[in-house]
Amino acid sequence: MKIKNIIYISLFSIGLLSFTSCNDIDLSPAQEDAVDIDNGIKDVNSATAAVNGMYDLLYRVDYYGRELMVSPEVSSDNILVSPVNSGRFLTQYQYSVNADNGDVSAVWTNLYKNVNAANTILNFAESGSISDASGAQLDEIKGQALAIRAMAHFDLVRNYAFPYTLTDASAAPGANGAGGHLGVPLLLNFNQERFAPRVTVAEIYTQVIKDLTTAIGLLPSTAYDSSSKFNKSAARALLARIYLYKGDYPKAFTTAKQVVADSQYSLTSNANYLSDWDGATSSTEALLQLPAFADDNNGFDSLGSIYIPAIPGGDDGNGGYGDLIPTADLKNLYSSTDVRRGWFRNVGGIDFNYKFPNSFTSNIPLIRISEMYLIIAEAAGNGGGSVTEGQNALNAIILRADPNATPSTSTGSVLASEALNERRKELAFEGHRMFDLVRNKMSVMRTDIASPSTTATLSYPDYRMVWPLPQSEIDANDSINENNTGY
Structure with missing residues (x-):
């Protein structure tokens, strides 16, 4: 028998229902900060606290609070380890992650906590336990x-x-270009057996598309304060991203267009672009973000802190580690008149990344309207929609950043390539780069490296482009006996 380590933790056993919310958004006019665990979810107030608990999990260091924003960047060609660093993210940078890595297991565990939290909320919402909820409130709770x-x-x-479109079965048995290889366990039920088998990548995609399609029909259209929760457009934007990763370019194109058509969101002007990142106000671009507050943040483990040096520190007066700096080839992509060059500040002869200018209190963007424009462009370049609309979408991003730039007139694969290049520039440090390379079957080519011993090239599909399953999960789960190929 394998040792039954607790990997999937139920909502009740971790006390998620008693979390204090870091969001100030109400699902109903009356909201309580905690729930009596013994009684579970029984009314709108307790359901609201449970929903807020899910969003608290997003903010954790081992989810979007830092890990999933940084690892896809540091393992790609966007980030260089600073000559003086605290040792953070070295394994990701050096491609030495293994199945016993703490980050690998922490992210896995935290994401399944969120899955189980969602399943628990759905169980109570669908069982009629939330007795005081109106139909609209119940829909909203289930949609979240x-x-x-x-x-x-x-x-x-x-x-x-590996992505849905992988065709090389030597990298993942069963790969057929349509998600035929193994993905992760799919948990859909309250108190489901936590040691579930892996299902195919295709099965995961089928379910997440179904979940989001249903959620769009249940969620409100109006944006939440600070865009800190899903509404219809935010859920639709995530769906557009998923279609893009799947390689379903027609659906990616049309879904992203629907999001852009929502007048609640708009591209920030060139004049306001840099100040839009200061966290003082909610950006018009933010479809979904994690707001950071002076009295509620991850401190030195915050996203901005990993990039910003101790002296002079961030614009909020707090210091940082300054462990990770932008690569020269990334910086060289920006013209001298590109407003985004303002992200980089020279301190002691080193250009540091100040895209998140507050060391502790920068908002964390999960989905921005800019990404939707770039999805339209990339999908159009791959035959998913009108080339003219794709060019217009790409040029909206290019010319907003640099009004002196030459607009794109490209078509086909060149348009798609230009859109991917603009994604690298616009979405830098937002947790996209490695995923963009791998889903496009591209190798990692590092021209700016920390030392001669640093791995400069990772040829697609190198097994190190994806993480291993945690060894603790394999030891505990009788349904999973082997790790990803190469680990």
């Missing part, structure tokens, strides 16, 4: 749970498995 469950499963499968 479905959206979070979809996001967690999608984040699991893109970190712990």
Whole structure:
């Protein structure tokens, strides 16, 4: 018998229902900060606290609070380890992650906590236990749970498995270009057996698309304060991202267009672009973000802190580690008149990344409207929609950043390539780069490296492009006996 380590932890056993929310968003006019665990979810107040608990999990260091924003960047060609660093993210940078790595197991565990939290909320919402909820309130609660469950499963499968479009079965047995290889366990039921088998990547995609499609029909259209929860457009935006990763370019194109058409969101002007990142106000671009507050943040483990040096520190007066700096080849992509060059500040002869200018209190963008424009462009370049609309979408991003730039007139694969290049520039440090390379079957080519011993090239599909399953999960789960190929 394998040792039954607790990997999937139920909502009740971790006391998620008693979390204090870091969001100030109400699902109903009356909201309590905690729930009596013995009584579970029994009314709108307790359901609201449970929903807020799910969002608290997103903010953790081992989810979007830092790990999943940084690892896809540091393992790609966007980030260089600073000559003086505290040792953080070295394994990701050096491609020495293994199945016993603490980050690998912490992310896995935290994402499944979110899945189980969502399943628990859905169980109570569908059983009639939330007796005082109106129909609209009940729909909203279920919509939030479905959206979070979809996001967690999608984040699991893109970190712990090769993309849907993988065709090389030597990298993952069963790969057929249509998600035929193994992904991660799919958990859909309250109190489901925690040691579930892996299902195919295709099965994960089918479910997350179903969950988001259902959530869109349940969630409100109006944006939440600070865009800190899913509404219809935020859920639709995540769906557009998933279609893009799947290689379903027609659906990626049309879904992203629907999001862009929502007048609640708009591209920030060139003049306001840099100040838009200061966290003082909610950006018009933010479809979904994690707001950071002076009295509620991850401190030195915050996202901005990993990039910002101790002296002079961040714009909020707090210091940082300054462990990770942008590569020269990334910086060279920006023209001298590109407003985004303002992210980089020279301190002691080193250009540091100040895209998140507050060391502790920068908002964390999960989905921005800019990404939707770039999805339209990339999908159009891959035959998913109107080339003219794709060019217009790409040029909206290019010319917003640099009004002196030459607009794109490209078509086909060149347009798609230009869109991917603009994604690298616009979405830098937001946790996209490694995923963008791998889903496009591209190798990692590092021209700016920390030392001669640093791995400069990772040829697609190198097994190190995805994480291994945690060894603790394999030891505990009788349904999983082998790790990803190469580990």
